[in-house]
Amino acid sequence: xxxxxxLLPIFKMADQNTINKVLALYGANLxxxxxxxxxxxxxxxxxxxGTFNEFYGAIFLRTLTGVQExxxxxxxxxxxxxxxxxxxxxxxxxxxxxxxxxxYEPIYVxxxxxxxxxxLSIRVAELVAEHAGLPVDRGKRRENIESQEAxxxxxxxxxxxxxxxxxxxxxxxxxxxxxxxx
Numbered sequence: 391x392x393x394x395x396x397l398l399p400i401f402k403m404a405d406q407n408t409i410n411k412v413l414a415l416y417g418a419n420l421x422x423x424x425x426x427x428x429x430x431x432x433x434x435x436x437x438x439x440g441t442f443n444e445f446y447g448a449i450f451l452r453t454l455t456g457v458q459e460x461x462x463x464x465x466x467x468x469x470x471x472x473x474x475x476x477x478x479x480x481x482x483x484x485x486x487x488x489x490x491x492x493x494y495e496p497i498y499v500x501x502x503x504x505x506x507x508x509x510l511s512i513r514v515a516e517l518v519a520e521h522a523g524l525p526v527d528r529g530k531r532r533e534n535i536e537s538q539e540a541x542x543x544x545x546x547x548x549x550x551x552x553x554x555x556x557x558x559x560x561x562x563x564x565x566x567x568x569x570x571x572x
Contacts, residue, residue, distance in 0.1 A: 416519040434462035470500040
């Protein structure tokens with residue numbers, strides 16, 4: 391089995407509706423739209439302002455400047471894409487005139503490093519949503535890491551103390567310094 395095939399049993403495969411339900415658990419924006427969504431790249435269109443060349447088949451007709459509905463992902467063909475909602479303050483409203491309420495932007499494409507399509511996976515969607523979440527407050531993160539390290543240290547000390555008691559008795563029995571009463 392190749393690399394991807396070997397991992398497939400680990401990641402439960404699912405359909406678009408199931409994954410969108412899972413992604414909805416990661417929150418919504420002020421309009422109650424999900425923060426993350428799974429879409430098919432070929433189905434996504436958007437209105438974009440720019441300069442466009444118009445063709446009739448292979449024949450060039452003219453160049454137009456203005457707003458036109460175009461494929462959102464002309465560079466991603468036939469793939470599942472996880473998008474994240476981006477607020478209007480982070481969107482180029484000159485280029486995307488209809489993004490005054492925000493826009494969904496791609497954060498993960500279900501394909502491998504060679505451009506081969508990958509199957510949909512709930513676990514992969516969860517990992518993407520978890521790692522693409524809200525920015526982490528570095529102070530809080532450091533505090534959490536330090537408290538986790540302190541907790542782990544206490545657990546190691548407790549475990550070692552328990553193990554030392556057992557090993558002391560075991561050692562005494564082994565060295566014939568202790569006896570076992572029937």
